[in-house]
Amino acid sequence: MHPDTHAHADAQFSATRNRLDALLRIPSVSTVPAHADDVRRAARWIADWMTEMGMTRAEIYEAEGRLPLVYGEWLGAGETAPTVLIYTHYDVQPADKSDGWDTEPFEPTERNGKLYARGAVDSKCHVVIQLAAIEALLKGGGAPVNLKVLCEGEEESGSEHIYAFVAQNPDLLRADVCVISDGSLPNEHQPVLDYGLRGIISFEIHVKGPRRDLHSGHYGGSVHNPIQALAEIVAQLHAPDGSVSVPGFYDQVAPFTDEERAVLAPMHAPFEQEWQDVTGAPAPWGEQGYSAHERIAVRPTLELNGIYGGYIGEGVKTVLPSTAVAKLSCRLVPYQTPDHVWECLHTHIHALTPPSVTVEVKRMEMGAEAFIIDRTSPALKAVTAAYEQGWGVKPLLSREGGSIPVTAEFQRYLSAQLVMMPFGYKNGGAHSINENCDLGMVQKGIHTMLHFYRALADG
């Protein structure tokens, strides 16, 4: 690696900033079929940049009925140098200005060093950081490690295609270290390195009462209202102590040891501060016997993501509706399997359903297991050193409440050491309105990747 690689990164940063802007303008929403061509356009944009910067391979893989994966590589460091596989994703959640955004979600807007757009923090900043770091290395004459980059286009919609791709292409993806580059630091200043993520399963409950909407005067009181029945079912999914009251739900959960509780203890105070700053919720809530941080780090959840039924427009409509729907998801922890949790959920929901309505429980994604890595691996030590150099602050160790479903698949099919290198921050509004990334963190992220490659190559 040429010594002025970091100078290259800084010199090109204005161009890097413009690239991020261009990628954010593409509404690559993978959860809405009408945006499929936008997702494809973003994939092509990434592959074109890989080619332009001198990566020796840049390919788009698109199976029938799926959205594309982009794979790029540069293997010029030689057989004795380590090989690093970078994973990130370029698809985004839905967004519409009418949800409450201050500016158009697909017209990036800079204010006070932050760039506001859907996907800014989750996860297009990571795509751009990773490619900009490689571009700086190649501009400086080459990288000290061999590089493989895999960008996914279905992370926000279940990641189902990449599972098969990883299983079927172990040679293509073979690496010594695999870097998952997604997710968030708690804030701009204090890096926190996660050694675990929660898994996920999502499902819907459809309750049907009368065969069509009825006049609430003509039949109200004699028909079980499906919204009421749905509320009655949903209200029985948690116990008064905040735990999930679905039989079998906790069967596979690993015990939380005193040793790990001590490792995570330094996170309690900063997470509580973050919780106050970000959520603005009136009072704490959650499973008794766990701190706020432990609730999101080591405990599974059952969450309501959406609900609808009856008249939801302006004013009054005295309808007794035919149906009501709730959209739910569970965050899973080691060693819960999505299949076991799904069995517990749909069995219990059917058992809770009274004869006065019918219920259908629909599994929406196959789901993903939680992910956990050895806190003492050499790769994690290199990550720790790189963040300390990039940020000038010693990182804390933690576990994160979000899910990156593909991590479990990488762990299953590749023998690489897995690490996570996030450059988002939690105030970034991922999955929410006014999503944004911090441009200072983007620049630090590029330098941190350069430190990481150096640390790995130096062994």
Place this chain on the structure above:
Amino acid sequence: MHPDTHAHADAQFSATRNRLDALLRIPSVSTVPAHADDVRRAARWIADWMTEMGMTRAEIYEAEGRLPLVYGEWLGAGETAPTVLIYTHYDVQPADKSDGWDTEPFEPTERNGKLYARGAVDSKCHVVIQLAAIEALLKGGGAPVNLKVLCEGEEESGSEHIYAFVAQNPDLLRADVCVISDGSLPNEHQPVLDYGLRGIISFEIHVKGPRRDLHSGHYGGSVHNPIQALAEIVAQLHAPDGSVSVPGFYDQVAPFTDEERAVLAPMHAPFEQEWQDVTGAPAPWGEQGYSAHERIAVRPTLELNGIYGGYIGEGVKTVLPSTAVAKLSCRLVPYQTPDHVWECLHTHIHALTPPSVTVEVKRMEMGAEAFIIDRTSPALKAVTAAYEQGWGVKPLLSREGGSIPVTAEFQRYLSAQLVMMPFGYKNGGAHSINENCDLGMVQKGIHTMLHFYRALADG
């Protein structure tokens, strides 16, 4: 009255049918402000017809910020003849083909003797029946009674304007008999005459958790999900025996006597048949100790009319939402007052709210008391005779579960005997998709009104 008045009604029926079609084409939705001009257009259409048929007065009353009332009169029967005030309404509930209609809701379509359109049965068929009967009388040289007609444009949105109008215009509206022409018979064949209606109050529950939508991975498990909190509140509003578990809710309810239970008993079997035919619900539901008919006739309810929160689009979005909203209404029975019920409701909902969320309970309408009339009044006897002549079947007596808020106001401010003369039918889909009226019933309705005027005049 000229003896061939009935022949006039039949001769002009094709023109009457076309008038109904024209009125149904006007989307006079009073609950949506954007339709205010359509409501005004419908009022003008009614006033124009009144003038054209020879009524001696036809006026539109529109107070600021309100939708119009149409008042028409013909007082040519002389001072010794009785005066009848007819009340009905020409505004309608919202409707959109995408709700599941087979045809466009504001393009009336005839199939098998039914006319399908929003407002067909609730209540534009009544506007047209009442005016067509008067037109037949005036064409035959005059009516045997003095006639006043009041058509409301805000019945579906709370009826607040007409309350003041009735209170302020007792001389204009003075009559011996007041006919409320709205509502439904159970079917095309068996007339049922109602001597009572339920009242109504509507409100919304707004639950707020975090200040903005959050990523369900980053914070799920540590924040009380507002959809879950709303479901937990809503689930506590009914007891397991189907009764409303809001303290004080039943305080003002009149006892249900054995004598009245016997009067209503003939309604049990036909209502159960209707319930099976219309609702298609999987199993009966409701307050223990009451038949299905008694549940809608003599018992108050708490009904969920709508619910929404979080992501309600296609696919999955793992959001922990900021807010959730439920739209509710209560049907009231004698002698519950909306104010007392509102006090009970909002006090109890606040008491049920945990500190982890905030709640706002919004009263949406002032509401209306239930309505009940003397089963032995001379006017009710004339109504009974008229339906028996019009339908050729002896009517049953009943109480109806719907609400016509203005009835309580007429009872309070006018000294007239009140009766109800409905010509809709319950399969007509009022407030639902594929609303329709039966054209045979429209024609019978016109003849029934002619019989009624004759019976009143003959004393």
